[in-house]
Amino acid sequence: MLPNIAIIGRPNVGKSTLFNRLVGKKLALVDDRPGVTRDRREGAAHLLGLDFNIIDTAGYEDEDARSLPGRMRKQTEMAVAGAELALFVIDGRAGLTPLDEEIARWLRSSKTPVVLIVNKAEGKAAESGILESYSLGFGDPIPLSAEHGDGIADLFQAIRPFVEGFEAAAHDDPADQNAPLKLAIVGRPNAGKSTLINKMLDEDRLITGPEAGITRDSITVDWIWHDAHLSEEDRLDGIDPERRVRLIDTAGMRKRAKVNDKLEKLSVADAKRAIDFAEVVVLLLDATKGLEAQDLRIADQVIQEGRCLVIAINKWDVAEGPSALFNGIRAALDDGLAQVRDVPLIAVSAFTGKGIDQLVSAAFQVRKTWSQRVPTGQLNRWFEDAIEDNPPPAPGGKRIKLRYITQAKTRPPSFVIFGTRVDDLPESYRRYLINGIRKNLGFGGVPVRLIIRSPKNPYHDKE
Template sequence: MSFTVAIIGRPNVGKSTLFNRLVGKRLALVDDTPGVTRDRREGEARIGSLKFKVIDTAGLEEAFDDSLEGRMRRQTEMALEEADVALMIFDARAGVTPMDKHFAGWLRKTEKPVILCANKCEGRIAETEMMEAYSLGLGDPIALSAEHGEGIGELFDALLPFEVEQVPDVAAKDRPLALAIVGRPNAGKSTLVNHLIGEERLLTGPEAGVTRDSISVEWEFEGQKIKLVDTAGIRRRSRVQKKLEKLSVADSLRVIKLAEVVVLVIDADVSFEKQDLTIAAHVIEEGRGLVVAVNKWDTVRDRNAMLQHIRDKLQISLPQVRGVPVVTLSALTGRGLEKLLPQVIRVYELWNKRIPTSQLNRWLEHMLEKHPPPMAKGRRLKVRYITQVKSRPPTFSLFMSSRGELPESYLRYLINGLREDFDMPAVPIRIATRTGKNPYVKE
């Protein structure tokens, strides 16, 4: 299962009924008598294409001793620790009770994301009582009828951000790292590949455009399998006239799309040109990790000025990926080459990085306090929680209210915060915002 959901609430609000609805079977006993469920029960739940583990818990009681109620409460606390998100259920017919408020306050103090659900909303007969739910401080409630299956679509939308990409359980060193070597013509890409693998595998020469096809070479570095791909030089589109060169450039761009980390080789003799930045921007747009290799470094006289010039260009032209590693080397002599592959593997690890949801939401709370979201239509946009939905590259889903969209400037603020606080330089970071439907708006 991709994530775990704990159903929590006071006794007799319909937790077990919802549990049975989600798992598609009558696994949990259901009765009007409060306190039927005592142990936590787990099941494999499914809503449409969304699969997850769900935990049914005993009704929360204000008991902290070794009594039966106290032991039941500890089981609920253990379920909450195991879960990625909690569903707090309250009875919309009975309205918000003091016990609901007490346990909502307890949930707010935890680090788990909470989705508030108003159960027993058949035919919207309890719609007025649902307005009290805002006093719980857990955001917009979802109107449900666990018994009749109403509101499950809205619950699907709320749980979707917690779905994580299913990655095969294969050790990183058992998967070959797809590494592309790109750059302008005659930058020394093939010479670099030959020196890395220790043989004259690729044709080289002083003429520009010697390499026409993308050449793949299987290789291994310190136990990490690597699939090296040398590409044809990429010139400005206005300079590409011949059909063969157009095909070569198109093949190089295809290799970038299939790579995981890209090494952009720069010719130090001609400095850092606009075409280099164009290639780097294309790498980031494709979501690949980036390392810059400055070749022919042994011919540079003022090395400090050259290095600062390259870093300044990257900082100004590629602000969306701060901290791109810059490695200086000579592909012909091999000097400085030992620094390249460790940087590639580090970027590869960052590209695969995954951050726990609890850490992300602690971080988000700090970022919102530091710089609250802007106003929209006279009301402040409300961000509820964040979760990482996939890696390769790191991609996050930000769940928020439906009153408006976050401006690009605020998303950049969050992305820069993620990059700095979780140490993720050189890889693109993506954030997608998600909003839920307002259950009070009749279609």
């Protein structure tokens, strides 16, 4: 396990900039406006040989606990309570504020050790802020510039005692069926993505509420799901019923024409990166709104990226005419996503928990399908039968010869067919082959790639 280190401070002191600096990439959204970060997010940090888990938190504000800022503050308090160390960040140029002093009082009452950081410390403008920070009672502050990297060596020395002694987590084998399932939840705003994850975890891990667009960053949370219905065959294959899942909550994805705000554009881009990172993507629909064109666009994007897709209809507990609704969505999906048939469709309720086990089980199953490799003999027998049952056409009287097939890779399953005059092969025949791969080789419901090439040997088709 890696130690958890939480970054805390009032809004706009540079917490997310420091988070990005420590993880070595721009994972957290950064903007001049305060309050960009709302949920706490985690990342693997590397600092001069030290490995630890860094947690970026929302700006700590003194607001009613029922308000959005109040719910954000609760998330921050939970992050600090579960951390081995807190990095308390203040703005050196602004100097101490009453809110800084309130946060300091709260931190002194907590059991979590604190390292004080004076950010934006480059130049003389921060000198008074550095001197004022001694009054907070956390010992010598660390002057730092998260944006430029100044003071990182001093930060290393300060956190080193808290990190040493922890062993770095072993890297997971992506081909291992016991490796954590990377499961992203996507959909339009207010579909209930964060509420669903909270229900899975059985805790208020993510901020939720009636306000659309609360989630901005893509938030990753580790979870263990018990697969009570694991088959005996899978158990014999060594698959653990305690299945590890890496849940990824994302910002709501609206139609592009409606996205004007800079932060929302960044949030949607962040959600698209989450799709790239995921193995299985759950597209969450709102049962009270049905299937809309934007849902199909999101689904198509998932398929184009080669990721597994599972579609869940949320708010099933308040759906009107559920049977007709389910059948209507199923028909619309088969028509709108013709390139991938039999995508799992599951009714869920983030409020009651209905369908969650079925949803997660389907996600593990499609990942297994997505990761499988077909034995060479079985692949060749299918290919020969497919060609015999429906030979390629002969445009202009010239035969198109498809000679052999190989599976190039998995995740997504990708096949290469070699032949002659393949540029003349019609798209309809290519679809015939892809449909056959799905139906006869067990790749239903996942994206399949098919590449058709001519041999490199220029004399290969000379007879």
